[in-house]
Amino acid sequence: MNIPADLKYSENDEWIRIEGNTGTVGITDFAQDQLSDVVFVEIIAEQDEELNQGDACATVESVKAAADVYLPVGGTITEINEDLLDTPELVNTDPYGEAWMVKIELSDPSQADGLLDADAYQKHCEVRLA
Numbered sequence: 478m479n480i481p482a483d484l485k486y487s488e489n490d491e492w493i494r495i496e497g498n499t500g501t502v503g504i505t506d507f508a509q510d511q512l513s514d515v516v517f518v519e520i521i522a523e524q525d526e527e528l529n530q531g532d533a534c535a536t537v538e539s540v541k542a543a544a545d546v547y548l549p550v551g552g553t554i555t556e557i558n559e560d561l562l563d564t565p566e567l568v569n570t571d572p573y574g575e576a577w578m579v580k581i582e583l584s585d586p587s588q589a590d591g592l593l594d595a596d597a598y599q600k601h602c603e604v605r606l607a
Contacts, residue, residue: 478602479506481573485589486598487549492573495589499555503577504537504546504568507602512539515568518561522554522579530588535578537568546578550588556580 484492490508494501509515515537522534528548535546558577561567567576583589593601 478510478599479573480595480599480602482595484573485549485592485594486601487547487592488601489547491547491549493549493589493592494573494577495583495586498583498586500550500552500581500583500589501577502534502546502548502579502581503572504544505598506572508544509568509572509576512537512544512568513541515539515565518565518568518578520557520559520561520578522548522557524554524557527551527553527584528581530585537565548579548581549592550581550583550585552581552584554579555582 484494486492490505492503492505517538519536530551532548533545534548537544557579
């Protein structure tokens with residue numbers, strides 16, 4: 478299970494990479510593994526839309542299930558990864574790189590303080606697999 482140390486994680490299996498006041502959001506390696514082969518990604522958030530922490534920003538469908546993707550922090554959507562519409566399999570092959578879903582300008586950076594670090598997220602996943 479790949480859990481990069483430089484990211485923050487939600488208990489719903491989203492990750493966020495924070496650089497300055499901007500966050501890049503996607504789903505974790507654990508989530509894509511549980512979903513299996515991703516066949517469809519729909520970004521339901523819109524450019525310049527302001528969303529709250531916990532709001533859905535995307536839907537991911539696989540051969541096994543469908544899942545919503547929630548924002549780990551609130552803010553304004555600044556960019557949407559349009560590449561996922563044509564190549565949803567990137568979620569399986571590169572969940573922390575090319576398969577990012579949205580970029581967001583954080584409205585309250587302190588919300589990230591409540592997220593899990595890599596060690597806490599790994600323990601969270603291990604408990605769910607037990």
